[in-house]
Amino acid sequence: MNQYQVIVGLEVHVELKTATKLFCSCSAAFGGEPNTHTCPVCLGMPGVLPVINQEAIRLATRSALALNCTVRAVSKFDRKQYFYPDLPKAYQISQYDQPLGEYGWVTIRGADGAAKKIGVRRVHVEEDAGKLNHLGQRLGDATGSLVDLNRAGVPLIEIVSDPDLRSAEEARLYLTELRAVLSYLDISDLRMEEGSMRCDANVSLRPADFQGNLEDLPRVEIKNVNSIRNVQRGIEYEVARQRELLAAGERIVKETRGFDDATGKTYSQRSKEEANDYRYFPEPDLPPLVLDPQWIADMKRGLPALPDAIRANLIDRGMPEKDAEVLVLDREAYEYWQQATALFQDERLVTNWMLSDLSRLINARGESFANSRVRPEGLVALLGLIQSGTLSGRMAKEVLEAMFETGQSASQVVKDRGLSQITDASAIQSIVDQVLKDNPAVVQDYLSGKEKALAFLVGQVMKQTRGQAKPDLVNQLLKDSIQKDYAPSQD
Amino acid sequence: MELSDREILHVARLARLRLTADELEPLRQDLNRVLDYVSQLQSLDLAGVEPTLHAAADQAPLRKDIETASLSVAEATKNGPKVEQHMFLVPRIMEGGSDDE
Amino acid sequence: MTSKKPLWDHDAHSLHDLFCEGAASAEEIVTSHLERIRSADSSVGAFLYVDEAGALEEARRQDRWSAVERRERPLAGVPVALKDNIVAQGMPTTAGSKILGEFRSPYDATVVVKLKQAGAMIVGKTNLDEFAMGSSTEHSALAETRNPWDVSRVPGGSSGGSAAAVAAQMVPLALGSDTGGSIRQPASYCGIVGMKPTYGRVSRYGLIAFASSLDQIGPMTRSIRDARLLYEVIKGADAHDSTALALGEERTVSQGPWRIGVPREYFGEGMEAGVRQVTEAALERLRSMGHELVEISLPHTPYAIAAYYLIAPAEASSNLSRYDGVRYGMRAEGRDLVTMYEKTRDEGFGAEVKRRILLGTHALSAGYYDAYYLTAQKVRTLIRQDFDYAFREVDFIVTPTTPDVAFRRGERDDDPIKMYLGDVYTVTANLAGIPGLSIPAGLADGLPVGLQWLAPRLGDLSLFDAAATLETQLEPMVWPMGVDE
Numbered sequence A: 001m002n003q004y005q006v007i008v009g010l011e012v013h014v015e016l017k018t019a020t021k022l023f024c025s026c027s028a029a030f031g032g033e034p035n036t037h038t039c040p041v042c043l044g045m046p047g048v049l050p051v052i053n054q055e056a057i058r059l060a061t062r063s064a065l066a067l068n069c070t071v072r073a074v075s076k077f078d079r080k081q082y083f084y085p086d087l088p089k090a091y092q093i094s095q096y097d098q099p100l101g102e103y104g105w106v107t108i109r110g111a112d113g114a115a116k117k118i119g120v121r122r123v124h125v126e127e128d129a130g131k132l133n134h135l136g137q138r139l140g141d142a143t144g145s146l147v148d149l150n151r152a153g154v155p156l157i158e159i160v161s162d163p164d165l166r167s168a169e170e171a172r173l174y175l176t177e178l179r180a181v182l183s184y185l186d187i188s189d190l191r192m193e194e195g196s197m198r199c200d201a202n203v204s205l206r207p208a209d210f211q212g213n214l215e216d217l218p219r220v221e222i223k224n225v226n227s228i229r230n231v232q233r234g235i236e237y238e239v240a241r242q243r244e245l246l247a248a249g250e251r252i253v254k255e256t257r258g259f260d261d262a263t264g265k266t267y268s269q270r271s272k273e274e275a276n277d278y279r280y281f282p283e284p285d286l287p288p289l290v291l292d293p294q295w296i297a298d299m300k301r302g303l304p305a306l307p308d309a310i311r312a313n314l315i316d317r318g319m320p321e322k323d324a325e326v327l328v329l330d331r332e333a334y335e336y337w338q339q340a341t342a343l344f345q346d347e348r349l350v351t352n353w354m355l356s357d358l359s360r361l362i363n364a365r366g367e368s369f370a371n372s373r374v375r376p377e378g379l380v381a382l383l384g385l386i387q388s389g390t391l392s393g394r395m396a397k398e399v400l401e402a403m404f405e406t407g408q409s410a411s412q413v414v415k416d417r418g419l420s421q422i423t424d425a426s427a428i429q430s431i432v433d434q435v436l437k438d439n440p441a442v443v444q445d446y447l448s449g450k451e452k453a454l455a456f457l458v459g460q461v462m463k464q465t466r467g468q469a470k471p472d473l474v475n476q477l478l479k480d481s482i483q484k485d486y487a488p489s490q491d
Numbered sequence B: 001m002e003l004s005d006r007e008i009l010h011v012a013r014l015a016r017l018r019l020t021a022d023e024l025e026p027l028r029q030d031l032n033r034v035l036d037y038v039s040q041l042q043s044l045d046l047a048g049v050e051p052t053l054h055a056a057a058d059q060a061p062l063r064k065d066i067e068t069a070s071l072s073v074a075e076a077t078k079n080g081p082k083v084e085q086h087m088f089l090v091p092r093i094m095e096g097g098s099d100d101e
Numbered sequence C: 001m002t003s004k005k006p007l008w009d010h011d012a013h014s015l016h017d018l019f020c021e022g023a024a025s026a027e028e029i030v031t032s033h034l035e036r037i038r039s040a041d042s043s044v045g046a047f048l049y050v051d052e053a054g055a056l057e058e059a060r061r062q063d064r065w066s067a068v069e070r071r072e073r074p075l076a077g078v079p080v081a082l083k084d085n086i087v088a089q090g091m092p093t094t095a096g097s098k099i100l101g102e103f104r105s106p107y108d109a110t111v112v113v114k115l116k117q118a119g120a121m122i123v124g125k126t127n128l129d130e131f132a133m134g135s136s137t138e139h140s141a142l143a144e145t146r147n148p149w150d151v152s153r154v155p156g157g158s159s160g161g162s163a164a165a166v167a168a169q170m171v172p173l174a175l176g177s178d179t180g181g182s183i184r185q186p187a188s189y190c191g192i193v194g195m196k197p198t199y200g201r202v203s204r205y206g207l208i209a210f211a212s213s214l215d216q217i218g219p220m221t222r223s224i225r226d227a228r229l230l231y232e233v234i235k236g237a238d239a240h241d242s243t244a245l246a247l248g249e250e251r252t253v254s255q256g257p258w259r260i261g262v263p264r265e266y267f268g269e270g271m272e273a274g275v276r277q278v279t280e281a282a283l284e285r286l287r288s289m290g291h292e293l294v295e296i297s298l299p300h301t302p303y304a305i306a307a308y309y310l311i312a313p314a315e316a317s318s319n320l321s322r323y324d325g326v327r328y329g330m331r332a333e334g335r336d337l338v339t340m341y342e343k344t345r346d347e348g349f350g351a352e353v354k355r356r357i358l359l360g361t362h363a364l365s366a367g368y369y370d371a372y373y374l375t376a377q378k379v380r381t382l383i384r385q386d387f388d389y390a391f392r393e394v395d396f397i398v399t400p401t402t403p404d405v406a407f408r409r410g411e412r413d414d415d416p417i418k419m420y421l422g423d424v425y426t427v428t429a430n431l432a433g434i435p436g437l438s439i440p441a442g443l444a445d446g447l448p449v450g451l452q453w454l455a456p457r458l459g460d461l462s463l464f465d466a467a468a469t470l471e472t473q474l475e476p477m478v479w480p481m482g483v484d485e
């Protein structure tokens, strides 16, 4: 039986976070009542012409540079032509043979930690289409569709990878990393559910003996999947489906398939014979897009720290790789971490508290580090109380939960609940004395070498102090008192 | 390069024009006469000649990202042949296209 | 006494002066032109839409202006017509096609904004070949327009309605659009002045696109001074048109004498004898005025029509895709989307438009782009270069505007190539992006003959200046449906 290699390439569309659309001055904001963000230009009225939004170009350039692309000083726009009711002019203004950015890459790291560069073939600028609301359960049995053009003309970048991905898992890693990189640029909301980030996956299987161009393999395009997880599932399904077909001696047909979230299966959307012929040609209404090379260079210099550099830096500072990975993939968490560590010396303590207890609370609530009520200053104040010994770790967890729920400061919670840790030896000494007096047998056990006996005694003291005594201190006082009052004299 | 009926129908399909049998014959003649006429361009030596892709300005102006008022939804949809719920109504979409009439 | 002739017999300058001096009210001016339209247009058929109420309302508004307010606006008190592929807010726009249905534009074209700011009173919209595709205005789906000089003949096209309206003195000024000669050719056929500006000099925003890289809006008038006046009002950069040129330096030229290029390729076979006679007489006049006539060569001229008939249909096929029955215009019902698209476009577009859409779609389709569109754009570069070289030698180029005079209606229905070849002297200016001006040079067998002046890019104003010196030397134009003596 023939051996096959999985070949995956991804096309990712990202809506840019501009105030206005790509070619007109209508609002690019998500949502809005149908057709309220429209004008003659984005309605494709007779006689209208496009004028490029400079902010879209700035954000696209930033993205291309962050993905290690070479940015063209001169690029151009082209018309991609097809009829569909969500495309008012019946052509999309896009970039065909001279895209804004080319020859970039994204580095992914597998479970084994080995880095792999995935080529970014191109990053180009184009306009989004409108939205169709189908009258019926699904497209197949809809009686008609209603066209809302609020989205029509919103700026997009399309990021096309090389066919370098060899598994559904690599596709997941690529998308996760790509999303992380873009998140640091502040160029998009990157919400896959809302469609501000969308992914199409091209999947083919290469026979072991195939020597030709990968582009010539029969390829299936899975369109518009709405989460990274579903991209992975769709590819997994598609690989299995194609393997089965090939094993049965059948051929793979080039086609577009959709992904059904509920069943985890892909299904045929457009047959092969409806081959697209987009009749691209240079947009005569737009002269070339010319960027000053100095501006591009400045833009590159002005890029923020990106995941690769951040990850390396964190690991350099001694952070476990796993923690660094979690932190770097969530820009808000990383920024939170930066703010906290700017205020607090013990980075490890910050990391631990963020990635365990605070993370758990945030995830349980479906919140994020950016909108959590516990701000970095608040967390740091709490950690300060741990460090000073005012709170035990266990008490601190309780305080953190209260802070998270109420939005109160750590000190306020401690005060309200009378929680502060007793660190004054004289305050505990009498309890220690009493516990020793009440448990002579346990004291004897300890003296006879049973270390566990001490834990029991510590527990008794903690109980009587309602947990507020500092455990190390209790430990020390018990040992000292036993030594002083109960141990047989040495002489 | 003569265009066949099949090619003309393909092009018509791309352009969303439906041609009837009696339109096809004269169109094929006209199109082929024009294509025959323009084929004289093939005799020119165009090696090293840059195409004129843009007629005048050599650089697109860039617009500031400042919102201006959109049309009212009534204005935006007033020319619509069929409008429902402030949206343009289109007939059902059959993937792969329609069947012939 | 000028005041005795009817107001419609005045040119724009004169009307504006009468209005500023208070010798005529705007309402009188508009009323006079509306009456003229009523009497003359039944035989000419220039207008698709006349906005009597709107024009009168605007006139009454202007009549309340002070003398200063009138003087500030160069077209105050002047009626103007728009070719019906230029949108004006609230007015119907048809582009001479059925497919636009009842469309009323929600916005003004930039030229309309400028006209209104200049005080022009827009009286209506004129007929044209459907989507400006044609040279006779016979390809309008909506009306027939006849040549005022001889109603059995075509007015030329595609701006035939504007040309006929101006020639028959229904308006002193009209706008046309010129993609391959669509202003200059009908101007020539109707004996008026028509000018295609340098590409990018006048905003195309609000002009229904035919071939985006070739289209320009320009003035159509009865005198060069009026053409210049209208050009000055509509020209200039536009934030809505990325191809509109910033207002830079206008190219100027000395008072002369000039070196005037006469391209040998434009005087070959195919030119009617009467046209040759009038043209040669005009050239002789220029020589006698002291200018030097220089025979030049524009060697790629024979390829211009072929390049044009690939580039223009290709762009048109794309520009006309938006007429799909979804957001505006006509819709033919169909049981599914594709059927609706195809029926709408089948019923909505006329034969010539379909022919060009098919040709253009083919020229851009997979496997043909390089051989057709790209090749044509390379030939275009050679044609531009021809002019670049020529204008190193000469200040202006003078040619006939068309090889013929207005032909009879119905005469050229059957042969697209023959029809296309009529554009042979005019398309080169569109391909090269240079300005071209057609002025009436005389009559051949009682029909007007136009003389075309070409200048380098941005030489628009010098073109008016130069041609104006000749205008004064020629027999004054007599208007075809003029005032009876």
Ligand SMILES: [Mg+2]
Binding pocket: A013, A094, A126, A158
């Ligand atoms: Mg795309």
Ligand SMILES: [Zn+2]
Binding pocket: A021, A024, A025, A026, A037, A038, A039, A040, A041, A042, A043, A153
């Ligand atoms: Zn808009």
